[in-house]
Amino acid sequence: MLELPPSLQNWFDARGWHVHPHQRAMLERANAPALLLIAPTGGGKTLAGFLPTLSELAQAPRGGLHTLHVSPLKALAADIRRNLNLPIEEAGLPIRVEDRTGDTPASRKRRQRADPPHILLTTPESLALLTSYEDAPRMFAGLQRVIVDEIHALAESKRGDQLMLALARLNALCPGLRRVGLSATVEDPRAVASLLARHPDPCEIILADPGPDPDISMLQTEAAPPWSGGGAAHAIPAVLEQVKKHKTTLIFHNTRAQAEIFFHKLWLANDDSLPIGIHHGSLDRAQRERVEAAMVAGQLRAIVCTGSLDLGIDWGDVDLVIQVGAPKNVKRLVQRIGRANHRYNAPSKALLVPANRFEVVECLAALEAVRAHDLDGEPRGPGPRDVLCQHILIAACSGPFEAGDLYDEMRSAGPYADLTREEFDDCLTFCATGGYALRAYDQWQRLKQREDGLWQLRDPRSAVRIRQNIGTIQDTDTLKVRWRGRGGAPLGEVEEGFAASLTAGDTFLIGGQIVRYEGLRELVVQVSKDPGRKPKIATFNGTKFATSTQLSQRILRMFQSGDWSGLPAHTAQWLELQQKVSRLPQPGRLLIETFPHDGRQQMVVYGFAGRNAQQTLGLILTKRMEEMGLAPMGFVSTDYATLIWGLDAVGDPAGLFDLGALEAGLEGWLAGNAVMKRTFRASATIAGLIERQLGGQRKTGRQATMSSDILYDTLLRYDPDHLLMRITRAEAMRGLVDFSRVREMCARVGDRIDHVRLTRISPLSAPLFLEPGRVPVNGLADERILEEEVTRLLNESGLAGIDGA
Structure with missing residues (x-):
């Protein structure tokens, strides 16, 4: 069992600190092949992850790389380096710590490969790049431990898949390498542990004392929230009052555009000239760093921000978190709440600000979920194959490889444990030739097999281009x-x-x-x-969050219970009126309302499937209605419902919800749609078919789009079963259109459809008529409206009875 050396124990004593039980447990199990520590924010989990490293290096000083720390954010790596150097310097430990990210100067990167520090802090992309060099075996020789910080943020994305493949490569270079995962918000510890495990070795789970529940409530405002919109302008005075009462307040938003709007309005109302900043990923790095430095120095009273400040960075004396807009995801909300009172066993304080009337209901559901410790998360499928293709090219950059060995290496990574040899060979063939339809083009002839059976780059010079395009983050242009x-x-x-x-x-x-x-x-x-x-x-790029399945189900259960005592009077009265005029959606059932309005027939489908899935439902339902001659004219969707309007009333909507017909309709719609082309472009870029960086210059979005569209159209016509076309179909169904949640909705509902025919708009549907982003349907309705208009004009002009008119 590893003991804390005297130098570190003295450091703890000098500060009046005690080693927490979970930190002690990490020392005791330091030699385990894999460990997952789940500890609350402010519980010292990062130090817990490093204590075995510091102890080993203090007791047995040595040169070379000992521990690799991987985190999702560049800023997190820099922050940890600052915090880690404190005990190292004050305890007099002979340990060198450096970070390596996209912001690190090239000269330092070259030196790190030749003379690596004891502890290197990096990101998944930089690690993948490091494993691609021929001298990787020398650099990583002697590596003992890898710490994956905020593992929950990586486990749900392709960055996590890329990281696990890189760890499999490191394990091949350094047998016996120990892995550590750290997180405060894991809804399914066993699933994350399985991802982190070095197969077939298991991953042990250490659960720290979760500490006190957060102090979290909804912000009370004088004005009621509007019926629609996401700006929360009604809450500006109340938010400013809270800022005045606290030292430093983080004001989180779900999108960058919303953050900009809110900051602008907050500043206009800031009569006391309180120092307030803004921070999000689309701002210039120098401006973000100025805001970060001001936060650490305690010079700002409030910071309007997005997910750029979500993760475990200790940003000064933050004592209040405000979440503007429904959080959409309980796990994300818990992570953001943890930014306040970043200390062990100190409750975090947070306020939720619903941006509109329906978000009042979602915020209450999220509050209840946090209090019940009910985190959410969507199950992930097997590791995506575009990432696997990129890893094959990375392996080829580092030197010749034997296909069987690389296959076994990839299967040791959690996301690819069930990868078949046929699937692997399919990806290898694609990397070597580009696939059947592209094998005649030299630019995609990237690998060749030698006489001894090993695979290598056909042209060694292509390694530079491959390295320039490593990564899975697909930024909007x-x-x-x-x-x-x-x-x-x-x-x-x-x-x-x-x-x-x-x-x-x-x-x-x-x-x-x-x-x-x-x-x-x-x-x-x-x-x-x-x-x-x-x-x-500005329409900033960034994630448009969809409400999680678990949160949606909690809202439906709240509707069913009829207990709205936690809601403001205006929202409770709204729901009571809905129940009186129509009915409320229920778990396991699908509510559909139909009614006339503004000269059109309206249909509202309360699917509670998330915005992407509800949008997809609108697309395929209007397509089916068009085929049935019902003349739909357009639709609009939110996280909870889809409103469709047209010329004809829908008699029995149950016939529209045959899952097989919906899926067939989606396949037909997707084939030539921009959604598929956009998805193809992302997957083709990750898989290495399309290069965004060429000779150190980044292609414009228009150049990349043109080349990817030409490739897509070519493959659709000549090789529709090409690997990348199959990857694209799977990605589109899972990601952009989220058809899995449409399937889940149909399976959950079955034939239990409640069709309510009304004579006018229902209270619950009213906000949909104010929702932006309406999608028109061009088809039968256009023709009929034109015919009706012609008939009207002929009648008005007196020409209707003339032959030929």
Whole structure:
């Protein structure tokens, strides 16, 4: 059993600290092949992960890389380096700690490969790149431990799949390598432990004392939330009052555009000139770092932010977290709450601010879930094969490999434990030739098999291009935004599509400032300052969260119970009126309302399947209605419902919900749709078919889109069963259109459909008519409306009875 050395024990004693039980347990089980520690935010879990490393190096100093720390954020790596150096320096330990991310200078990266530190802090992308070099065996020689911090944030994405493949490669280079996972929010510890395990060795789970429950409630506002929208402008005065009462407040938003809008309105209402900042991923790095430094120094009273501040960074003296808008996911909410009172056994304080009337219900459901410790999470399928293709190319960059050995290595990674040899060979063939339809093109002839059976790069020079394109993060195409006439100082970035919509003189928000668009020069959006005008809003890239299945089910159970005592009076009365006029949705049943409004027939489907799935439902239901001659005209979707309007009333909607017909309709719609092309582009980029970086220069979004669209159309016509086409279909069904939740809804509901025919709008459907993002359906309805208009004009003109009219 590993003991805490005197130098570290003295450091603890000097600070008046005691080693927590879970930190002691990490020392006691330091030699386990794999450990997963689940400890509350502020519980010292990062130090717990490093204590065995510090103890081993203190007792037996040595050179070379001992421990690798992998985290989701570059800023998290830099923050941990600062915090880790404190005990190292004060305890006088001969340990060198460095970080290696995309922000690390190239000169330091070269030195790290030649002379690695004892502890290296990095990200999944940088680790994958390190394993691609020929000298990787020398750099990682002697590596003892890998710590995966905030593992929950990686376990649910392709970055996690990429990381687990990189760990399998490290294990092949360093047999006996120990793995450690750290997290505060894991809904299924066994599933994450299985992901982290070094098969066939198990992963042990250490559960720390969860500490006191958070102090969390809904913010009371004088004005009721609006019926729709996500800005929460009604809460600005109440939020400012809370900021005044606390030292530092983090104000979280679900999207970057919402954060910009809220910051702008908050600043206009900030009559006391409180120091308030904004932080999100589309801002220039220098501006983010200035805000971070001001937070650590305690110079800001509030920071309006997004997921860029979600994870375990200790941002100064934060004593309140405000979540604006429904959290959509309980696990994410718990993570954000943990940013406040970042100390062990100190309750975090948080307030929820619903942006609209329905979000009041969701916020109450989320509060109840947090109090019940009921975290949510969607089950993940097997590891995606586009990531596997990238890993094959990474392996080839590091040197010749034997296919059987690489296959066995990949199967030792949790996400690929069930990978068949046929699936592996399919990916290997693609990496070698591009596949059947592309094998005649030299640019995709990347691997060749030698006479001794080993595989290697056909052209060693291609390793540089492969390394330039390593990664699974597929950012929306963005353009830099810079001041014009101010030395070109950077402000951040906006999406290409948004930039293309601008004309000279247009204004928009970025970094909390209103700027005036002056023009586009060398793919840079040039702006000048333009205060006081009403801005457009930049359509920032970033995740559009969908409400989790578990949270949706909790809302349905709340409806069924009829206990709305925790809701404000205005929302409870709204639900009571809905129950009186129609009925409320229930678990295990599907509520559909039909009624006339504004000269059109309306149908509302309360599927509670999340925004992507409800959007998909709107697409395929209107397609089926078109085929049945019902003349739909358009639809709009939220997380909970889809509203469809058209010319004809739907008699019996049950006939629309045959799962086989829905799936067939989706397949037909997807084949030539932009959704599939966008998904193909992402998977083809990850798999290495499309290069975003070429010769150190990044292709524009338009260039990448053109090349990917041509490839997609070619494969669709000549090789529809190509590996990447199969990957694309699977990814589109699982991700962008989220058809799995449509399937889940149909399986849950069966034939239990409650069709309520009404004579007017129901209370629950009213917000849908105010929802933006309406999708028109062009088809039969257009023709009939045209015919009706012609008939009306002929009648009015007196020409209706004339032959030929």
